[in-house]
Amino acid sequence: MTSATSTLTGSDPADGERPERGGSRDVRLVYWLFAAFYTAMSVGVCLLGRATPPPRPDVTDLQVALWFDKHQLGIQVGFVFLLVIAGGAAVSNGIIGYFMKRMSSGKVLAYAYIAAMGVGAIPGFHLLLICWLTATFRPDRDERVLHLLYDLGMLSYNGSLGCFTAAYAVLAIAILYDRNRVFPKWFAYISIWQIVTEVVATQMWLFHSGALAWNGMITFYIAVVIFGLWVVCLLHLMRRAAGAETSRTPALYAREA
Numbered sequence: 322m323t324s325a326t327s328t329l330t331g332s333d334p335a336d337g338e339r340p341e342r343g344g345s346r347d348v349r350l351v352y353w354l355f356a357a358f359y360t361a362m363s364v365g366v367c368l369l370g371r372a373t374p375p376p377r378p379d380v381t382d383l384q385v386a387l388w389f390d391k392h393q394l395g396i397q398v399g400f401v402f403l404l405v406i407a408g409g410a411a412v413s414n415g416i417i418g419y420f421m422k423r424m425s426s427g428k429v430l431a432y433a434y435i436a437a438m439g440v441g442a443i444p445g446f447h448l449l450l451i452c453w454l455t456a457t458f459r460p461d462r463d464e465r466v467l468h469l470l471y472d473l474g475m476l477s478y479n480g481s482l483g484c485f486t487a488a489y490a491v492l493a494i495a496i497l498y499d500r501n502r503v504f505p506k507w508f509a510y511i512s513i514w515q516i517v518t519e520v521v522a523t524q525m526w527l528f529h530s531g532a533l534a535w536n537g538m539i540t541f542y543i544a545v546v547i548f549g550l551w552v553v554c555l556l557h558l559m560r561r562a563a564g565a566e567t568s569r570t571p572a573l574y575a576r577e578a
Contacts, residue, residue, distance in 0.1 A: 348563050351416045356556055358409030361402075369399025372449060373545070375475060375536040379529045382464035385471045393457045400450040407447065414438040417555070420562050421492065424499035433491045441484030449478035479535045480526055482519045489515040504558050511551050518544035 367373045371392050380388070389396070414435050421431035452474035456467050489512045496509035524533040525540045532539045 345566070348416070348419065348566070351412055351419075352559055352563060354409060355413045355416055355559070358406065358413055359552060361406055361409070365399040365403040369395040370403070370450075370453065371395060372453075372475070372478060375479065375541060376471075377530075377536060378472070378475070378525075378534050380468075382468045385468045386460075386464045389453075389456050389467055389471070390460055393460060396453050396457050400454050404447075404450055404454075407442075407450075410442045410446065411439065416559065417492070420503050420559060421495050423501060423503050423562075424495050425501045426495040426498040430491045430495040434488050434495075437484045437488035437491065441481055441488065444477045445481035445485065446478070449474040452477070475535055476526065479541060480522060482522060486516050486519045489513070489519070503562050508554055508558060511547070511554060514547050515551055518547055 376388060418431040418435040421434060422428050424431075452470045456462070456470040456474075460467075493509040493512040493516075496504050496506060496512070522540045522544060525535040525537070528534045528537070531537055535541060
Protein backbone atom coordinates (compact mmCIF):
# COMPACT_ATOMS: atom_id res chain seq x y z
CA MET A 322 0.00 0.00 0.00
CA THR A 323 2.87 2.33 0.90
CA SER A 324 4.58 1.54 -2.38
CA ALA A 325 1.45 2.34 -4.39
CA THR A 326 0.99 5.63 -2.54
CA SER A 327 4.60 6.58 -3.17
CA THR A 328 4.22 5.95 -6.89
CA LEU A 329 1.12 8.13 -7.14
CA THR A 330 2.64 11.04 -5.25
CA GLY A 331 5.99 10.86 -6.98
CA SER A 332 7.84 10.32 -3.69
CA ASP A 333 9.77 7.43 -2.20
CA PRO A 334 9.91 7.55 1.59
CA ALA A 335 12.59 4.89 1.60
CA ASP A 336 15.24 7.20 0.19
CA GLY A 337 14.91 9.66 3.07
CA GLU A 338 14.48 12.67 0.78
CA ARG A 339 11.78 15.24 1.23
CA PRO A 340 9.97 16.10 -2.03
CA GLU A 341 10.43 19.70 -3.13
CA ARG A 342 7.21 21.62 -3.40
CA GLY A 343 6.56 24.14 -6.10
CA GLY A 344 7.22 22.04 -9.16
CA SER A 345 10.45 21.38 -11.00
CA ARG A 346 12.97 24.12 -11.55
CA ASP A 347 12.27 24.41 -15.27
CA VAL A 348 8.54 24.93 -14.60
CA ARG A 349 9.27 27.66 -12.07
CA LEU A 350 11.76 29.30 -14.43
CA VAL A 351 9.38 29.29 -17.40
CA TYR A 352 6.58 30.60 -15.20
CA TRP A 353 8.63 33.68 -14.34
CA LEU A 354 9.71 34.04 -17.97
CA PHE A 355 6.00 34.05 -18.88
CA ALA A 356 5.35 36.89 -16.42
CA ALA A 357 8.45 38.79 -17.56
CA PHE A 358 7.54 38.46 -21.24
CA TYR A 359 4.04 39.86 -20.82
CA THR A 360 5.41 42.71 -18.72
CA ALA A 361 8.04 43.54 -21.34
CA MET A 362 5.49 43.26 -24.14
CA SER A 363 3.21 45.71 -22.35
CA VAL A 364 6.05 48.22 -22.01
CA GLY A 365 7.12 47.85 -25.65
CA VAL A 366 3.63 48.01 -27.15
CA CYS A 367 2.03 50.56 -24.81
CA LEU A 368 4.69 52.97 -23.56
CA LEU A 369 7.14 52.92 -26.47
CA GLY A 370 5.37 51.68 -29.60
CA ARG A 371 2.08 53.49 -28.85
CA ALA A 372 -0.02 50.69 -30.34
CA THR A 373 -2.05 50.38 -27.13
CA PRO A 374 -4.18 52.38 -26.55
CA PRO A 375 -4.53 52.33 -30.33
CA PRO A 376 -4.24 55.50 -32.41
CA ARG A 377 -7.23 56.68 -34.43
CA PRO A 378 -8.25 54.93 -37.67
CA ASP A 379 -10.09 57.99 -39.04
CA VAL A 380 -6.99 60.02 -39.98
CA THR A 381 -5.59 61.49 -43.18
CA ASP A 382 -2.38 60.54 -44.95
CA LEU A 383 -0.67 63.65 -43.59
CA GLN A 384 -1.78 62.95 -40.03
CA VAL A 385 -0.36 59.42 -40.26
CA ALA A 386 2.98 60.75 -41.53
CA LEU A 387 3.13 63.27 -38.68
CA TRP A 388 2.20 60.58 -36.15
CA PHE A 389 5.04 58.31 -37.30
CA ASP A 390 7.43 61.27 -37.19
CA LYS A 391 6.39 62.10 -33.63
CA HIS A 392 6.74 58.54 -32.33
CA GLN A 393 9.62 57.33 -34.51
CA LEU A 394 12.17 56.81 -31.74
CA GLY A 395 9.74 55.07 -29.40
CA ILE A 396 8.57 52.70 -32.12
CA GLN A 397 12.12 51.86 -33.17
CA VAL A 398 13.40 51.26 -29.64
CA GLY A 399 10.31 49.45 -28.35
CA PHE A 400 9.60 47.29 -31.37
CA VAL A 401 13.21 46.26 -32.03
CA PHE A 402 13.35 45.22 -28.39
CA LEU A 403 10.16 43.19 -28.85
CA LEU A 404 11.56 41.50 -31.95
CA VAL A 405 14.59 40.41 -29.90
CA ILE A 406 12.44 38.85 -27.15
CA ALA A 407 9.64 37.63 -29.45
CA GLY A 408 10.58 34.02 -28.67
CA GLY A 409 9.05 34.59 -25.26
CA ALA A 410 5.67 34.05 -26.90
CA ALA A 411 6.62 30.46 -27.68
CA VAL A 412 7.86 29.93 -24.13
CA SER A 413 4.60 31.34 -22.76
CA ASN A 414 2.54 29.05 -24.98
CA GLY A 415 4.71 26.11 -23.97
CA ILE A 416 4.05 26.37 -20.24
CA ILE A 417 0.30 26.58 -20.82
CA GLY A 418 0.58 23.48 -22.99
CA TYR A 419 2.57 21.82 -20.20
CA PHE A 420 -0.31 22.21 -17.76
CA MET A 421 -2.88 21.25 -20.40
CA LYS A 422 -1.03 17.95 -20.90
CA ARG A 423 -1.56 17.27 -17.20
CA MET A 424 -5.32 17.38 -17.78
CA SER A 425 -7.31 14.19 -18.28
CA SER A 426 -8.79 15.69 -21.47
CA GLY A 427 -5.69 14.55 -23.35
CA LYS A 428 -2.61 15.87 -25.11
CA VAL A 429 -4.19 16.68 -28.49
CA LEU A 430 -5.88 19.79 -27.14
CA ALA A 431 -2.59 20.96 -25.63
CA TYR A 432 -0.84 20.61 -28.99
CA ALA A 433 -3.75 22.35 -30.71
CA TYR A 434 -3.46 25.28 -28.30
CA ILE A 435 0.29 25.66 -28.87
CA ALA A 436 -0.12 25.44 -32.65
CA ALA A 437 -2.99 27.95 -32.80
CA MET A 438 -1.18 30.50 -30.64
CA GLY A 439 2.06 29.96 -32.56
CA VAL A 440 0.39 30.66 -35.91
CA GLY A 441 -1.61 33.56 -34.48
CA ALA A 442 1.53 35.30 -33.20
CA ILE A 443 2.60 36.11 -36.77
CA PRO A 444 -0.35 38.33 -37.80
CA GLY A 445 -1.30 39.26 -34.25
CA PHE A 446 2.10 40.44 -33.07
CA HIS A 447 5.00 40.25 -35.51
CA LEU A 448 3.31 41.93 -38.45
CA LEU A 449 2.57 45.06 -36.41
CA LEU A 450 6.24 45.34 -35.44
CA ILE A 451 7.47 44.87 -39.00
CA CYS A 452 4.96 47.28 -40.57
CA TRP A 453 5.63 50.13 -38.18
CA LEU A 454 9.39 49.61 -38.14
CA THR A 455 9.31 49.68 -41.94
CA ALA A 456 7.35 52.94 -41.83
CA THR A 457 9.88 54.57 -39.48
CA PHE A 458 12.88 53.16 -41.37
CA ARG A 459 12.22 55.51 -44.30
CA PRO A 460 10.00 58.31 -42.95
CA ASP A 461 10.27 60.17 -46.28
CA ARG A 462 8.14 57.58 -48.04
CA ASP A 463 4.97 58.64 -49.81
CA GLU A 464 2.32 59.44 -47.21
CA ARG A 465 -0.12 56.98 -48.80
CA VAL A 466 2.42 54.17 -48.34
CA LEU A 467 2.87 55.15 -44.68
CA HIS A 468 -0.90 55.10 -44.27
CA LEU A 469 -1.00 51.59 -45.74
CA LEU A 470 1.64 50.37 -43.26
CA TYR A 471 -0.23 52.11 -40.43
CA ASP A 472 -3.52 50.40 -41.32
CA LEU A 473 -1.97 47.01 -42.02
CA GLY A 474 -0.16 47.00 -38.69
CA MET A 475 -3.18 47.97 -36.60
CA LEU A 476 -5.73 45.83 -38.40
CA SER A 477 -3.44 42.82 -38.14
CA TYR A 478 -2.65 43.48 -34.47
CA ASN A 479 -6.26 43.96 -33.36
CA GLY A 480 -8.06 42.01 -36.07
CA SER A 481 -6.27 38.62 -36.11
CA LEU A 482 -9.15 36.53 -34.90
CA GLY A 483 -9.36 32.91 -35.99
CA CYS A 484 -6.20 31.45 -34.48
CA PHE A 485 -6.78 33.00 -31.08
CA THR A 486 -10.44 31.97 -31.12
CA ALA A 487 -9.36 28.38 -31.75
CA ALA A 488 -6.75 28.53 -28.97
CA TYR A 489 -9.20 29.83 -26.37
CA ALA A 490 -11.79 27.28 -27.49
CA VAL A 491 -9.51 24.25 -27.06
CA LEU A 492 -8.30 25.58 -23.70
CA ALA A 493 -11.88 25.97 -22.47
CA ILE A 494 -12.81 22.49 -23.71
CA ALA A 495 -9.74 20.96 -22.06
CA ILE A 496 -10.59 22.56 -18.70
CA LEU A 497 -14.27 21.60 -18.84
CA TYR A 498 -13.47 17.94 -19.61
CA ASP A 499 -10.55 17.71 -17.20
CA ARG A 500 -11.05 15.47 -14.17
CA ASN A 501 -7.64 16.23 -12.65
CA ARG A 502 -8.70 19.78 -11.74
CA VAL A 503 -5.49 21.33 -12.98
CA PHE A 504 -7.39 24.61 -13.60
CA PRO A 505 -10.81 25.38 -12.08
CA LYS A 506 -13.89 25.31 -14.30
CA TRP A 507 -14.55 29.04 -13.94
CA PHE A 508 -11.38 29.79 -15.88
CA ALA A 509 -12.91 28.00 -18.87
CA TYR A 510 -15.74 30.54 -18.90
CA ILE A 511 -13.29 33.45 -18.84
CA SER A 512 -11.61 31.83 -21.86
CA ILE A 513 -14.99 31.61 -23.56
CA TRP A 514 -15.44 35.35 -23.02
CA GLN A 515 -12.15 35.77 -24.84
CA ILE A 516 -13.79 34.05 -27.81
CA VAL A 517 -16.74 36.44 -27.61
CA THR A 518 -14.43 39.47 -27.78
CA GLU A 519 -12.65 38.01 -30.81
CA VAL A 520 -15.97 37.58 -32.62
CA VAL A 521 -17.11 41.11 -31.74
CA ALA A 522 -13.77 42.49 -32.96
CA THR A 523 -14.64 41.47 -36.54
CA GLN A 524 -16.53 44.76 -36.82
CA MET A 525 -13.31 46.78 -36.81
CA TRP A 526 -12.85 45.79 -40.46
CA LEU A 527 -16.02 47.75 -41.32
CA PHE A 528 -15.90 50.93 -39.23
CA HIS A 529 -13.45 53.84 -39.30
CA SER A 530 -14.74 55.46 -36.10
CA GLY A 531 -16.99 54.85 -33.13
CA ALA A 532 -17.42 52.00 -30.69
CA LEU A 533 -16.85 49.33 -33.36
CA ALA A 534 -13.66 50.77 -34.89
CA TRP A 535 -10.27 49.29 -34.02
CA ASN A 536 -9.97 51.77 -31.13
CA GLY A 537 -13.60 51.46 -30.08
CA MET A 538 -15.03 50.75 -26.66
CA ILE A 539 -16.74 47.53 -27.78
CA THR A 540 -14.15 46.08 -30.12
CA PHE A 541 -11.01 47.02 -28.19
CA TYR A 542 -11.33 48.29 -24.61
CA ILE A 543 -13.73 45.62 -23.38
CA ALA A 544 -11.48 43.01 -24.99
CA VAL A 545 -8.42 44.47 -23.25
CA VAL A 546 -10.11 44.31 -19.85
CA ILE A 547 -11.12 40.67 -20.34
CA PHE A 548 -7.67 39.75 -21.70
CA GLY A 549 -6.00 41.44 -18.73
CA LEU A 550 -8.26 39.53 -16.34
CA TRP A 551 -7.46 36.30 -18.22
CA VAL A 552 -3.69 36.82 -17.91
CA VAL A 553 -3.86 37.73 -14.21
CA CYS A 554 -5.99 34.67 -13.44
CA LEU A 555 -3.75 32.45 -15.55
CA LEU A 556 -0.62 33.59 -13.70
CA HIS A 557 -2.26 32.80 -10.36
CA LEU A 558 -3.59 29.43 -11.51
CA MET A 559 -0.31 28.30 -13.07
CA ARG A 560 1.58 29.21 -9.92
CA ARG A 561 -0.91 27.29 -7.83
CA ALA A 562 -0.76 24.29 -10.19
CA ALA A 563 3.03 24.31 -10.12
CA GLY A 564 2.98 24.49 -6.34
CA ALA A 565 0.76 21.41 -6.19
CA GLU A 566 3.42 19.33 -7.94
CA THR A 567 6.40 17.77 -6.22
CA SER A 568 9.81 18.01 -7.80
CA ARG A 569 9.38 14.44 -9.05
CA THR A 570 5.93 14.84 -10.59
CA PRO A 571 7.23 15.65 -14.11
CA ALA A 572 9.30 12.44 -14.08
CA LEU A 573 6.25 10.47 -12.97
CA TYR A 574 4.18 11.91 -15.84
CA ALA A 575 7.00 11.14 -18.26
CA ARG A 576 6.98 7.46 -17.21
CA GLU A 577 3.21 7.31 -17.62
CA ALA A 578 3.42 8.89 -21.09
